[in-house]
Amino acid sequence: MSFLTLRKVSYSYPNGFEAVQDVSLDVQLGEAVAIIGQNGAGKTTTVKLMNGLLRPTKGEILVEGKSIQSLTTAQISKRVGYVFQNPDDQIFQDSIEKEISFGPKNQKLEDSVVKERVSSAATLCNLKEVLSEHPYNLPYSKRKFITIAAIIAMDPEVIILDEPTAGQDRESTVLLGKIIKSLTQKNKIVITITHDMEFVVNEFSRVFVFADKQLRKEGTPREIFWDEKLLSFSALKQPYICQLANALGIQNILTMEELGRKLLE
CATH class of the missing domain: 3.40.50.300 (P-loop containing nucleotide triphosphate hydrolases)
Known part of the structure; x- marks a missing residue:
């Protein structure tokens, strides 16, 4: 099912x-x-x-x-967690750690569990070294990882x-x-x-x-x-590799490796 x-x-x-x-x-x-x-x-x-x-x-x-x-x-x-396209529609805390921990804390989890969730999500999203930073100290592209980590931490x-x-x-x-x-x-x-x-x-x-x-x-x-x-x-x-294969008259290619093998044949 x-x-x-x-x-x-x-x-x-x-x-x-x-x-x-x-x-x-x-x-x-x-x-x-x-x-x-x-x-x-x-x-x-x-x-x-x-x-x-x-x-x-x-x-x-x-x-x-x-x-x-x-x-x-x-x-x-x-x-079912949802990470918005624009991280600025989701971020509202004054530190990255607070942002990631907000969801688990709202779930009334024990402090030790919240801490573990934040650490795990921050590590996965490459944020462990900047947890004390204000989210808006990071560029827009990096703020996306804050919102991803915040949803991951809710499990x-x-x-x-x-x-x-x-x-x-x-x-x-x-x-x-x-x-x-x-x-x-x-x-x-x-x-x-x-x-x-x-x-x-x-x-x-x-x-x-x-x-x-x-x-x-x-x-x-x-x-x-x-x-x-x-x-x-x-x-x-099509992805670029498919477009290239098409231009060469080669079908059903998805990767550079596949294209290389076809050309060698």
Whole structure:
């Protein structure tokens, strides 16, 4: 049985605009999945429905087989954590340590557990040496890791990352990959919205493609990025390595190593 399930979920805003139509999907514990699509495709609305920040106007969302409809947003957030695209929408404490510890303290955990959670999350997100700093002493790109650590410290089973690679350099993108791997090894679900197709290829085994308010296809990166009709319909581009392979008349390539082997043949 999947841990997180959406069954024919739709959402309309109060003004009547329908942002998501009949989305059904399942995610298992220990999975890292990517959600891709152009702006307005329904990606962010869908993940906010998972977290309880929005409530479906149709359909049902299940966590561990149970509907979350009757739960408060606070209750849902203990199991499904959401990291905002803009860290400044989330940060409100005057030190990084306070920011990361706020969630565990709010969960009424013992001080020793809070301390361990903060230390573990800060270490994973490369923040251990700056815990006493004010969050705004760090650049925008590094503040994203503060918000990621704050959600990790709450220990939800599902962690949603909204555009985590936006504005990040290569070193930070590599760190994000390490964080995702660490979380899935601990049997967490990581759901990531991203426009970074290279990041999708490198870090995710399953991809959900959204277009025109609906989930159009799910599959492996290879299945997604070599489906030219899907990419055209969804206004998505292949990763650069796929574009290069295409230009050389080579199909079904995802990595530089694969391309090298094909060229040698």
